[in-house]
Amino acid sequence: MSTVRSLASLLERSAREFPENIAVTVPGGRSVTYSELCELSDRVRDRLVHMGVRRGDRVGLRLHKSIEAVATIFGALKAGAAYVPVDAESPAARAAYILNDCDVKVVVTERELESELVQALGDTRPMLVLDATASRPMEELLEQLQRSEPAAPVESIATGADDIAYILYTSGSTGNPKGVVLSHGNALSFIDWCSETFAPRADDRFSSHAPFHFDLSILDIYVSLKHGATLVLIGEALGKEPLKLAAAIAAERISVWYSTPSILSLLANYGKLAKHDFAALRMVFFAGEVFPIPQYRALQAIWTRPRYFNLYGPTETNVCTWYEVTSDAPLDRMSTFPIGKICPPNLGRVVNEQGEIVSIGEPGELLVAGPNVMRGYWNLPDHNERAFFKDEAGALWYRTGDIVCEEPEVGYRYVGRRDRMVKRRGYRVELGEIEAALLRHPDVREGAVVAIPNPEEGVRILAFVACQDGTTLTRIALKAYSAQALPPYMIPDIFAVVPALPRTSTDKIDYQRLKSGG
Incomplete structure (x- = not known):
């Protein structure tokens, strides 16, 4: 196991060992070396400390995925703070709830997001506001601030394994998101395990498909940067366009891919993968939801070389x-x-x-x-x-x-899920088991099952199905198939065939929208 006890130390060590290696790159855009990223994060640290950030504070990020976002993460960690990433695409009210809930000391955001966020926050806490249209947004902002109000260089704070590193907010049962508090030690335990199990290399190129408020990003960022590898930032728009995404994976020579299965299914179905050379790809990780076996087969038939890992x-x-x-x-x-x-x-x-x-x-x-x-x-x-x-x-x-x-x-x-176990006609029914049965149908691309209260039977079960490209299924056909695959008390009451299932910002099925009819 590593003796490093802070996440910021991973970047600092790689900057010493691999100063000229590309640390972070944007497809079709700019790149930074390890020495450049480390220096930029130092300057962010200095500015945050000048703004009053101290060890144990929280720094909020409402940024689109960018080199600036990565530098801000490490700048906050070097200042001894925890970073709190929020979805730049989510409503400002939700972002404000999160940032207020954990009482962030400083918010780093973009000009186009500033006004609505200030209004939703309801206060005038300090902000760093980037012009995302600039060629080097963070450098230009820091240079401008340095001219008007210089921030003195400071040493990075020596945080330990028990210090909070980041807080990731997930959906809460009360209707408000809840913050999951992770320490440097929590993250480093996982990162060390990845290092020992998967043996990353300095010549690897890691995908960064998951948004930074999603826990999949921890592997992307820190395992990559620990080993002097390159982190390839996949922006929100590119990440959902299979044709462009497939081309980018090949062009960027990505060697380690990590995403939810839904994105891999999207690539297999619509990415026209056979057109591209994926010789660099050597490991594919998937997590966050069930990967239907037919979808995996379709992907593996084209991506034959990499090793595949289901991470839970x-x-x-x-x-x-x-x-x-x-x-x-x-x-x-x-x-x-x-x-x-x-x-x-x-x-x-x-x-x-x-x-x-x-x-x-x-x-x-x-x-x-x-x-x-x-x-x-x-x-x-x-x-x-x-x-x-x-x-x-x-x-x-x-x-x-x-x-x-x-x-x-x-x-x-x-x-x-324990909370997806329902009682129907006196039987205990696991909704995930019904989903698994539907996904075994060769013409089903994705499926989701929800239960809604019903006075007569306790619950009514609704199944939503999206078909494979070029195929169609009727509700009668789905009912007949379910009768062969499931006991009578597990057969859904209602089937709906839809073009695609709604997804959350972390690419998981949005069950709440399905239950509410959306």
Whole structure:
């Protein structure tokens, strides 16, 4: 394991060892070397400290993905602060709620986002406002500020493993997002595991497809920069255009790709991958949702060279289990990929509703303990109490809320969400099991199942299906297929065939919109 105990040290060390390597690049745009990125983040640090940022403070980022955003992240870390990224595309009111909730000291944003954010925040806290149309937005802003109000150079703050590194906000059951607090030690445990397991190289080129407010970005940014590799920033627009995205992956010679399965399915279906040379691609990671086996087959038939890994873990643990899809994997006998074995040095256990460990092969909730597990939710003591299980020895285990089965050969197999288990006609029904059955249909590209309250049966089950390109399915055909694949009490009441499923800003299925009819 690494002896480095702060995320900023990863960049500083690579700047010493690989000063002229390209650290971050934008397809069709500019690039910065490690020495340039380290110097720019130093200047951001100096300005943040001048603005009053101190160890333990929070710095908010409402920025589109850019070199400036990466420099701001490291500038905040060097100032001893935690960074709080919010979605630049989300409503200003939601961004303001997050930034107010964790009481950020300074906000870094863009000119086009400034006015609505100031209005939503309702105060006049300090801001760094970039002109995103400038050729070098951060440098130009800092030079301008330096002329009018010089910021003295300062030393980076020596943060430790227990200091907060970042707070990622996820959807909350109360209707407001909740902040997941991760320390430097939490992140470094995961980064060290990635280093030992996947052996990244300085000549690797990592994709940065996930937005910075999504936990997939932790692997992208820090594993890449730890090893002197290049981080290729995939912007929000490019990331959702399969033809342009496929061309960019090939042109940028990306060697390590990481995204949700929905993006890989989009590439396989609509990216015309056979037109391009992907010889550089050597590892493909996917996480965040189930990867339908037919979609994986379609992708792997074209991308034959890379190794494929299913990474699993809620934001609260980052990745905590992993499974490699080997060339001899029995795909014909799989309904879904296993989520695999626990990532050491973390520990996992599967328990029933009473907290008792279940037998191998029995379903139960996955609990995780170890250095990957979050410090807790920001300012939500009641949530923290419910989120952890204390075992007989007094150790705390995070309740993932995910139902799994443990199998001797492959480790854990995901069954579904605890909060997606519903009661119907006296039976317990896992909505994820219905989804898995629908996804086995060869003409189904993606599917989602939701339940809405119903006085007569407890719930009514609605299934939304998007078909493979060039195919169509009727509701009658889906009903007939479900009757062959599922017991009667699990067959959805209503089927809807849609062009595509709604997605959140992190490319996951937006179940709330489906439940509300959107």
